[in-house]
Amino acid sequence: MRKQRKEHGKRGIALCLAFALSAAVLAEGAGNGAAAATETATGGAVTGGAVSGGAVETATPTPTIDVSAYKPATPAASVRGGSKRVRVTWGKISGADGYYIYSRESSAAAYTKVATITSGSTTEYVKKSLAQNTTYYFRLSAYKKVGDQTVESDLSTAVSAKTAAVDKTSKVAKKYKGKSLFVKSPAYKTYKKMKSKMNYSKSFPIPGLKNTNVAGFGCTSMIPQAICHAGSYLLISAYDNKGVDYSVVYVVSKSSKSYITTIVLPSKAKVGGMAYDGSNIWISKGSSVACFPYSVVTDAVNAGTAYKELAAYTSVCKVNTTAAYMGYYNDTLWVGAFSQSKSDMYGYHIANKETAPTLSQAYTMQTPSKTQGITFGTDGTLILTRSYRTKKAKSGYISQIRTYKPGYANASTGGKVLKNSALAVTKMPPKVEGVAVYGTYTYALFSSSCYSSCKYPVDRVIALKTNKLI
Numbered sequence: 001m002r003k004q005r006k007e008h009g010k011r012g013i014a015l016c017l018a019f020a021l022s023a024a025v026l027a028e029g030a031g032n033g034a035a036a037a038t039e040t041a042t043g044g045a046v047t048g049g050a051v052s053g054g055a056v057e058t059a060t061p062t063p064t065i066d067v068s069a070y071k072p073a074t075p076a077a078s079v080r081g082g083s084k085r086v087r088v089t090w091g092k093i094s095g096a097d098g099y100y101i102y103s104r105e106s107s108a109a110a111y112t113k114v115a116t117i118t119s120g121s122t123t124e125y126v127k128k129s130l131a132q133n134t135t136y137y138f139r140l141s142a143y144k145k146v147g148d149q150t151v152e153s154d155l156s157t158a159v160s161a162k163t164a165a166v167d168k169t170s171k172v173a174k175k176y177k178g179k180s181l182f183v184k185s186p187a188y189k190t191y192k193k194m195k196s197k198m199n200y201s202k203s204f205p206i207p208g209l210k211n212t213n214v215a216g217f218g219c220t221s222m223i224p225q226a227i228c229h230a231g232s233y234l235l236i237s238a239y240d241n242k243g244v245d246y247s248v249v250y251v252v253s254k255s256s257k258s259y260i261t262t263i264v265l266p267s268k269a270k271v272g273g274m275a276y277d278g279s280n281i282w283i284s285k286g287s288s289v290a291c292f293p294y295s296v297v298t299d300a301v302n303a304g305t306a307y308k309e310l311a312a313y314t315s316v317c318k319v320n321t322t323a324a325y326m327g328y329y330n331d332t333l334w335v336g337a338f339s340q341s342k343s344d345m346y347g348y349h350i351a352n353k354e355t356a357p358t359l360s361q362a363y364t365m366q367t368p369s370k371t372q373g374i375t376f377g378t379d380g381t382l383i384l385t386r387s388y389r390t391k392k393a394k395s396g397y398i399s400q401i402r403t404y405k406p407g408y409a410n411a412s413t414g415g416k417v418l419k420n421s422a423l424a425v426t427k428m429p430p431k432v433e434g435v436a437v438y439g440t441y442t443y444a445l446f447s448s449s450c451y452s453s454c455k456y457p458v459d460r461v462i463a464l465k466t467n468k469l470i
Contacts, residue, residue: 072096072142072153079138080244081161082217085128088138093153096120096142100152103127106135106160128216135162166218168306169250170210171259174449174459187429187448187456194428194462202441202463204257207250208238209449209459214245215264215309222248226284226325226373226434227445227461229254230276230294233301234436236445236461237271237283247271248307249283251297254438261300262307273326273373274434275333279353280314282333284323289335290316291357317359320346325384325434329376330408332363340396341369347417363415365406370398373434375442382406382419383442383469385432390454401426401435401444403470423470429456442466 075090088101098118102111115125120142130136137160142153176182179200188195212219222238222245229235232254239247247270249263265271265283273284280291290313300308324338325345336345347363367374373385382404389397404419411417431448442465446458 067146067149067151070095070144070146070151072144072151074154075099075140075142075156077138077140077156077159079136079159079161080217081136081163082215083166084130084132084163085126085216086130086136086138086161086163087217088125088127088140088159090123090140090156092121092123093142095144096153097145098122098143099125100141100143101125101127102139102141102155104137105131106137111137111139130163132163132165135160166213166216167211169208169213169259169262171205171207172210173205174209175457176459182460185457187458190456191427191429193426194464197426197464197468199441199463199465202257203460204252205460206236206445206449207252207259208248208262212238212245212248212262213306214240214248214262215307217245219245221450223447223450224433224445225270225272225447226274227436227443228274228276228281228375228434229436229438229443230281230297233260233297234438234443234461235274235276235281235297236434237274239270240268241450243268249274249281251301261303261305263296263300264307264309266310266312270324272324272338272433273335275326275328277328277331277333277350277353280357282326282328284326284335285313285316287322288316288318289323289326289333289359290314315357317348317357319348319359320361325371325373327374327376327382329380333359334363334365334374334376336367336371336374338372339369342366343369345371345374347415361415363411363417365417365419367419368402370396372432373445375435375437377437377466380406380408381423381437381466381470383435383437383466385428385435385444387428387430387432390430390448390451397430399428399430399432401428401432401442401464401469426464426469429458430454431458437466440466442469 072093077090080087097120101115103114104111137158139155139158141155144151206224208222212222221241223241224238226237234252236250247265251260269285271283275282282289282291292314319335321337323335325336327334332347334345334347344364345367348359349362351358370386370388371384372387375383387399402425403423406417406419433447434445436443441463444462448454449457449459
């Protein structure tokens with residue numbers, strides 16, 4: 001009896017060990033995703049966690065993913081040093097879900113991951129709060145999510161940039177330091193109509209042409225585009241001709257005609273048009289117009305800093321044309337495109353001014369070819385600039401200011417407003433761009449000093465007596 005109990009005990013222990021072994025195998029199989037089979041003490045097999053009547057069942061292998069097939073291409077990086085910061089840019093990688101940014105100082109031995117970009121469409125990163133006059137090295141990679149795994153590309157070739165202080169945004173004129181030099185300029189001596197209608201004391205240098213501090217990066221290739229008055233200020237828009245830095249708005253005091261600060265916009269759009277509706281600043285952005293509240297301007301002035309970065313526009317609204325110029329009158333935002341022939345500009349009613357502005361088209365008005373800028377007097381007088389080319393000898397050259405008195409009250413049922421015949425035409429030096437009416441003066445902005453081919457550059461906003469333009 002004692003011997004029988006001993007034999008039964010051995011068989012019991014063996015059976016327990018077998019089932020324990022089977023359970024362990026099951027757990028391992030479930031953990032690594034692969035099927036596992038082993039013989040039990042009774043000759044059965046475990047398949048996917050089940051014992052099938054003592055018969056051996058072969059597990060079906062789970063397909064494995066070859067993640068290397070999803071490996072993104074390696075980005076090509078470039079860098080630019082600024083004041084205590086470095087900007088890294090790269091081309092968008094198709095299929096990437098984001099990017100990793102690695103950096104090291106010139107004295108460091110290893111790279112450290114400093115940022116994870118979580119959008120495959122983002123192609124820029126700025127590393128701030130760096131030491132001045134120091135060289136930093138950067139490499140980056142693209143990554144893609146494949147199931148619960150992350151597949152990373154090879155690291156890009158290392159690029160480096162040195163941080164350095166940036167000059168202040170220039171206040172002085174680019175070409176003619178003072179009145180004595182400006183009155184000797186070819187433009188002043190040649191364009192006598194402009195000379196007879198301008199007030200030099202009300203005119204002022206175009207800021208930023210020598211240098212613009214664009215959020216810690218120095219830019220010498222800004223081209224001025226539009227001008228408008230807003231509250232206590234005259235605003236001038238400009239874009240980087242090289243497409244490197246973000247577009248800007250220079251804030252100028254109406255009373256002193258002196259530059260105060262810069263608003264750095266959240267895009268590199270050409271910003272050819274700008275208008276103020278009493279609550280918001282509207283600015284062109286390709287086939288859309290965008291806006292931000294006037295408080296952004298006052299906050300920038302009150303902050304007393306060299307610049308203010310606008311993180312995002314309040315609203316971005318699609319329009320019926322490329323927004324090359326803009327003006328505001330009688331609760332209507334007018335938007336038009338530059339064209340080599342006559343074209344329509346569109347008038348939009350603005351809703352939700354104080355929250356998230358929206359636009360609804362209400363009117364159209366035909367404008368002449370090569371229109372660059374528009375503005376409206378308090379009585380509805382339309383003043384527009386036309387310009388094309390830097391030299392008279394070039395085909396299609398034109399540069400002038402025209403005034404009209406549109407028939408707003410006689411708009412058709414379809415909203416068509418006739419601008420009527422021109423009241424006056426004034427020849428101007430080449431490359432007259434934006435225009436704005438404030439008080440009894442019309443302020444004309446020029447981009448001509450940005451072009452070496454122009455023989456009649458104007459580096460000032462010219463103040464012209466409005467009553468002499470009609």
